[in-house]
Amino acid sequence: MNILIVEDEKSLSNEIVSFLRSEGYLCEQVFSGEEASEKIAINLYDFILLDLGLPDYNGLDLITEARKMGIETAFIIITARGAVEDKVKGLDMGADDYLAKPFALVELSSRIQAVARRKFKIPNQDINIGDFVIELQCRIITFEGKEVLLTKKEYDLLQYLVINRNKVLTRYQLYEHIWGNILDDQYDSNFIDVHIKNVRKKMNEFAPTPWIETVRGIGYRVRLEQ
C-alpha cells in the first residue's frame, strides 16, 4: 500500500515515514498543502495521512478537493487540535479516521489496518496463536472451537497485542488504545497489568500462553513466528 504523508513538521513526518516503511508501506512525504494538492491530483494513493494544521492550507479543503475529483483514497486526519468539532467536521467531510497528536505509531498502523479492512473490503482473517484462534470478524477468541470468555477490554487488549505482534508495546500505548486519552490521569496505574493477568489466567485454563511476554521495565509483547 502506498501512503502520502501531509505534515508540515518535518521531524514528525520523518518518524512516521521511518515507522511505516519498517511496516512495509510505501511512503511519500509532502510538507505543505500546495504540494499535497498537486500530488493528490496526479498520483493514486491508498492512504493519505493529513495534518489539519498546515500553514498554507486548510487541511479539510484537501479532502473536499479530492472527493470532488472522485478520488477514493482513505484519509486519516492527524491534528493537535483534538476538539470534538474538528473531529466531527473531519469525519463529515469524508475522512475515514481521526488521530489526535501525540499518538503512538503502533496505534497509527492499527488504524490504517482497520480502515483498510473496512474500506477496501479485505476480509478479516482469523489469526492462529498456538491452539487459540482469534476470530477478528466476531471479535472472539476460541480454543478448539470453545470460546474463551474475555471481557471486551481484555479482548481489545489481546487483539491489539496480536495485531502488533513481535513488537514491544508500552503500558501507556496499550492504555491509550483501549481507553483513549480522555482519562488522562490514570496511565501509571496498574490497569494494564491487571488486565493482562486476567487474560493469562482465563487462557491458561485452556492452554499455557508463553507467547504473551512481559518485557521487564517496558511493557508487553506477543511473540509469534511468522
Added chain:
Amino acid sequence: MARLRVKLALFNLLSKIVFTGLFLIFMPYLVERINLIQEDNNLIQKREQVLSLISKIGIEPFMSSDSGNVFGNYNIFKEEFTSLERVNLEKDENFIEITSRLIEGDKITFRVLNYSFKVDGNMYLLEVGRSLTSINQTEKNIKKVIWLFLVLIILITFLTDLYYTGWLLRPLNKITKKLKGISDPSIFDKLPVRTTTTDFMQLDSTLIELMVHIDDLFQKEKEITVNISHELLTPISVIRGNLENLLLMKDIEPTIAEKIEESLKMLYRLQSLVNSLLLIARLESRQYLREESFSVNELLSEIISEIYPIAEDAGIFIKYDFAQDLTFTRANKPLVFSMFYNVMNNAVKNNKAGGNITIKSFQSGKKFIVTITDTGRGMSMAHMSNLFSRFKTRVEYEGAGTGIGLAIAKSIADFHGIEILVESEVNKGTSFSFRLSGNS
C-alpha cells in the same frame, strides 16, 4: 442587612421622630405659655370692660342693697366669674394668680386677675377669673391638633421618602441585578443602565469597562492555554515517535530499552498534563457539546465494570445500591463518564486492602444524588480545601497520576451544573456526592 432604600427611609423616619419627639417634649410648656398669655390678655380685657362700665354708670349699680358690699357674677357652667368687693387694703393690688374658689359648693380652680381701685374714696377689689378646666380644655384641643398634624406629616413624608428613594435607587438595583449570578464576565449585560444620576452612570460604566477588561483577559488566558498546549503537542509527538521507533528496533540492548521507556514515561506524563490542561481550558470556554441523554445508573454500571478488575486485584470490594435512576439530559456522556470514573478510580487508589467502595444513587427532592464512598485513608481539612485545585493532590497521594484528575472532575461537574460535595475523615474514608438536576 437591609436594602439601601429601606435604610434611607428608616433613617429619615427616625430623624423625624426624634425631632418631633423633641418638639413634643417642649410643646406642653409652649402651648401652656401661649395659652396663658392669651388668657391673661382676655382677663385684662375683661377688667378694662368692667372699669369702663363703672366709669360710665358708677359703682352703685354693682353694690346693690341685697348683696351688701359684694358683687359677683358667673356664667352657668361656672367657667368665668367677675366679682367686685369693697375692701380695705394697705396697698394697691394688680396681679394674676391661680387660686381655688368655692362656687355653689363646687371647688373650682381659676386663673384670677386681682385689681384694686378707688372710687369715691372707697377701695374696691375687682376679680376676673376663668376656670382652669376650660383653659386646659383649649390647651388639650391645640395639642390634639398638633399631634394629629405631626403624625400625618411623618406618615406622609415617610411614604414619599420611601417611594422617592426607591425611584432614585432603581438604576442601582438594576446594576446589582446585572452583577448577581454572574459566573463568567462574558455573560455580563453590557448595555448601560438608563439613569440621570451621574454617580450611577459612573458606577455602571466603570463596571462595564471592568467586565470587558476581565472578559478580555479570560479570553486571552484561555487562548494562551490552548495555544501553548497545541505548540507543546507537536514537539511531544516528534519525540514520542522518535523514542517509539527506537524501542521497536530489533536487537536493542535491554538496558537502553529500559532507559527509553523511562523517558517515554516522562513524556506520557507531559502529554497527559498538556491534554488535561487543554481539556480544562476547553471546558471553561465551553467548547464541548452537551446534547446527549443517558441513564446515570447505566453509566455508573459501565464504570463499575471497568474499575472492578482493578479493585478486585487490590482486594477492594465494590457495592452499589441504585434506588432510583435518572435520565441525564443535555450532557456530554464521555465527560460525565470521566468525572465519575476519576472519582471512583481515586477511591480505589486511596483505599486499603479489604476496604469497600459504596456507590449509591437516589432522588432527593429536586436533585438526583450519586454518592461514592470509600473506606480509605481519608483527608485532612487542609487537604480537602484544595482538593480540586490543579496539581495539589500529588503531595499527599504518591503515584496517583498528575493529581489533576479531581480538578478535571470538578471542571466537568461545573460544565454540567453538577454540585460536588466532599466529606472526609482521616483514616475513615472519603465520600463524594454529586447533585444532579432533574427528576428520575
